[in-house]
Amino acid sequence: MKSDYTEIIAAYKEKPGGIIEAYHALQRAYNYIPEEAVASAAQAFGMSKAEAWGVATFYSYFKVGERGRYIIRICESAPCHIAGADKVVAALEKHLGIKMGETTPDGKFTLEFTECVGQCQATPVITINCKPYEDVTPEGVGEILAKCQ
Ligand code: FES
Known part of the structure; x- marks a missing residue:
């Protein structure tokens, strides 16, 4: 390495x-x-x-130190916030057993916040390795995570 x-x-x-x-x-x-x-x-x-x-x-863009293979970012700008981003955050934290800013012990997932990613027509929005997922619900989080294999 x-x-x-x-x-x-x-x-x-x-x-x-x-x-x-x-x-x-x-x-x-x-x-x-x-x-x-x-x-x-x-x-x-x-x-x-x-x-x-x-x-x-x-530069906030740079991240020093180990991160997961899948970087999950949750938009925390106002439109996503109003649409219930905090409930999506809670669901992600519960599913993965980590808090925002942390990486799972197996090195697979990292949770981070982001500003608006330009998909405000379908809030709340998360991105996984830059791919956006729109209209995310707390109930739908498990299914989205299951696709990350
Ligand atoms: S506010 Fe979340 S994508 Fe624009």
Whole structure:
């Protein structure tokens, strides 16, 4: 695994602002930025670890640390909220046995909030690895999760 992320980082080493592109590439490859990769990026881009860590955590898009294979995001913007997103959150947490922001111990699912994903005609909306599911009900959550195999 180690060589994988060092190779990804090395590919952006000579580019101006390459650390951001390297982080994007890492997140594409892993779904998150491995913690060890931040130290490796610091070395490659001649920064302190604190600086490299600061870049990774400044942008909310980047996620440092392990995440699940399926990233489930629940829209918490007003239209979804009014349509009962909190009940969908409760159902997801109950089914998976984790709280928002957590990953299941088997590394399969991560629960996160998101802003509006542009599907407000069919609230509440969740996305699983960026694929939107519309008009989600607490009762329908089990069926949606069962499709993630
Ligand atoms: S408010 Fe949830 S998708 Fe737009």
